[in-house]
């Protein structure tokens with residue numbers, strides 16, 4: 216066994232240049248989302264490479280999924296390599312989309328520039344470096360242990376940055392992540408090479424509207440201001456809801472630690488007449504607001520239920536309705552994702568934990584993400600709970616200008632992935 220793990224490590228070091236070129240090539244596809252450019256090109260590139268190395272590759276369009284259109288089709292690629300004997304399937308899933316460039320860059324965001332042990336570019340860290348590391352890991356493992364059991368899958372999927380509905384969610388709906396087909400999933404998101412991410416907090420987005428009655432602004436007593444009703448709601452949120460949320464601590468190891476409590480963000484607020492169009496030079500009209508709306512983003516803990524999270528807000532609204540003359544509201548649910556956390560003794564967790572010990576000589580930190588990522592679909596639609604995020608790259612660099620991924624970090628995490636494959640599919 217040690218002989219094989221040594222060979223895997225040496226062989227990955229020998230493929231350093233290949234790893235760097237692969238990462239730079241992936242960065243050079245400007246797969247910016249929205250709108251979702253160059254999806255088919257990057258999928259073809261991945262398929263062409265893996266076909267030459269014994270993988271069967273399928274290009275899959277998420278036709279009809281949220282975000283899919285003829286102008287911007289949502290393409291995904293799935294590569295599969297079968298071992299010498301039947302067994303379990305280990306699947307590496309990376310998203311191939313990246314967020315917009317933004318300002319402040321000193322290098323070409325789609326140049327794939329290499330400097331001082333780093334590859335630069337939009338998506339270097341989130342997460343083309345992770346995709347490249349998983350490809351090198353899988354290829355090396357299949358070369359060094361050609362008689363492995365079971366199957367290895369690699370997917371590069373669309374739209375993670377906008378919810379994953381044209382990517383992993385669609386694939387999960389088609390059965391690609393069902394427990395009969397896939398038993399272990401590793402998502403190489405940039406969470407630092409010494410950390411295993413077990414899952415994420417839950418999300419509830421909702422829009423709340425307060426109603427009023429329009430009247431002339433000089434005689435507001437003849438109307439009823441929706442903005443004043445909204446202000447009363449915001450006051451209640453400030454005085455009672457925020458302290459209640461802050462007092463609720465989770466046993467989930469969320470990073471950063473300030474996210475180990477329930478949180479609420481008010482994403483937007485609109486009330487009264489719409490903003491005038493650009494170039495309008497007149498005054499606003501004097502009217503009492505007949506409508507005001509907020510969108511809330513509530514992140515919740517594994518110890519809470521979605522029903523209780525919602526009810527807590529309904530209770531605030533009902534209290535106002537009972538005590539405040541004229542108060543009426545509508546609550547519209549926009550999006551709900553339950554929290555998820557893989558067990559620490561799940562097989563994929565144990566395999567990666569042991570590999571991190573062997574490669575880095577340390578025990579990994581176990582973390583949970585404050586926000587969601589594609590694990591939500593694998594868990595909820597795919598019904599597969601043996602899933603973690605593990606990959607190279609520094610989380611704080613994601614979506615920043617001058618984003619980069621460390622080459623040594625990619626090599627180390629590729630070694631961890633290859634050793635984890637050996638733990639799960641190697642000769643026993």
Ligand SMILES: [Zn+2]
Pocket residue numbers: 310341342375404405
């Ligand atoms: Zn990502």
